[in-house]
Amino acid sequence: MKFTVSEIAQMLDGTIVGDEKITIDSAAKIEEGRPGCISFLANSKYEAYVYSTGSSAVIVNKDFTPKKEVTATLIYVENAYTAFTILLEEYQKRLAKNKSGIEQPSFIGENSQVGADVYRGAFSYIGKNCIVGDHVKIHPHSFLGDNVTIGDNTIVHPGARIYQNTIVGKNCVISANAVIGSDGFGFAPQTDGSYKAIPQLGNVIIEDDVSIGSNTTIDCATMGSTIIRQGVKIDNLVQIAHNVEIGKNTVIAAQSGISGSTTIGEQCVIAGQVGVVGHISVANKTKIGAQSGLGKSVKKEGLSFSGSPARDLNEHLRSMALVRRLPEMEERLKDIERKQETSDFQ
Structure with a gap:
């Protein structure tokens, strides 16, 4: 599935610096990018990669100012991490929409209602008196018992x-x-x-x-x-x-x-x-x-x-710090006991 940089920017309410006509067909980490990929930069620790990445486009925060030349097209957004998540969600939705129709064999019980554009995979089972909403995807080998209700756009994965x-x-x-x-x-x-x-x-x-x-x-x-x-x-x-x-x-x-x-x-x-x-x-x-x-x-x-x-986190951390010191404290206690024994003997 492919998007242009222009389509992605519209989806994310972003601003483009670079070539808006580039086609994107996949996503990748910024350090592993290649032509046709889109990446994101949300953490300054990874900034060095924006200057060397092979990705065709990178989503960045609005306050990002390059320190040197960037060959990739940049899409400026309010929050790069959130925007990249939205993009992945949209990609997933479009992939899911590719599934449609009824594969055989599949079963549906009496008095069950199925909405528009529902995908029913092979060997899926829908019992009696079920209600399945619009655009639902029921993948192969899934089971819906009697009187089950599934809302619109829900995905039921295999098994x-x-x-x-x-x-x-x-x-x-x-x-x-x-x-x-x-x-x-x-x-x-x-x-x-x-x-x-x-x-x-x-x-x-x-x-x-x-x-x-x-x-x-x-x-x-x-x-x-x-x-x-x-x-x-x-x-x-x-x-x-x-x-x-x-x-x-x-x-x-x-x-x-x-x-x-x-x-x-x-x-x-x-x-x-x-x-x-x-x-x-x-x-x-x-x-x-x-x-x-x-x-x-x-x-x-x-x-x-x-x-x-479970205890309060700060209390737990203090206890763990003490536990790590127990061997040292044991040695100190033994040393005190040895000195005390020596003193008593004298």
Whole structure:
């Protein structure tokens, strides 16, 4: 897929210095550019590359002033990093639009409604009483159970499983092999030591503009709904348990797990391999560092935590600094003991 520099500048509300007719067919890091590529410069550490890059065009911030000649065409924008992201999103959308029609074999159940310009890949399955919006892309080997709703412009990638009664909003991305709406981990202990499965009768609600990574699982609620609010971004290999609620624009990195009936606030950042216990609430704008274990509610907004068990970030860093000094402190203690023993003997 190709764009001219002029088209890109219009898309990004940018100003061109150089040849606006150059054709761009791919994107590249500024240090790895070649003719036909577009790159961006947002960090001054990489400025040296703008003078030597092979890319045909570079997106730069409005306040960038070259210190020497630049051979690439420059596109000046308010924020180069954001503009480059917008460009990649548009490129991805246009690639997705290339998929259209119904491939065979595929299945759709009775009373299901499908909107305009929907792509249904080979071996995809749509159950009964489903509603699929306009411009939805359902890739091969995807499964939509009965009574599923998929909003406009959402993409369901290969092998994704969306169980019955799930509601997915507009402009969402469900990545390959994600499982949405499977049973939560609910088992009641019995007097004989065994466990009895508790029926999981709720569903999952995913609001607009949500991205869900590959092999992520989001369990249905025992009763009511597991809810992923608007703008949430979830990485690969994340576990969201039953009756969890994730607030707007929160991001969760890979291999993290949120236990049942926990509420995560808006604009939180949960790094990789974080574990969160069940039945707690986490305030808006909380940040939790990688491999942390959060075991109690966070009531004040904007705090940062790290460690297992998770503690205030500054407190954790001070503790880690002391831990690094333990060998030295041990030697000093032994030296004091040796001196004391010598003194006592004398």
